[in-house]
Amino acid sequence: MLFSYFVSKLPERHLDSVVIEYRMYVVWTVQISGQEVGHGK
Numbered sequence: 001m002l003f004s005y006f007v008s009k010l011p012e013r014h015l016d017s018v019v020i021e022y023r024m025y026v027v028w029t030v031q032i033s034g035q036e037v038g039h040g041k
Helices: 002-009 015-040
Strands: none
Touching: none
16 A cells, blocks of 8 residues: 555654655545545445
8 A cells, every 4th residue: 555655764854754745645535435436426
């Protein structure tokens, strides 16, 4: 999963940047799933 990728990056980068990227990933995933539901209807 991508979560393990973010965790593996913790020692290399600031936690803040990882959290920001994770939030962006979550928002992107929600948008994609929302579009799929909209097209399904």
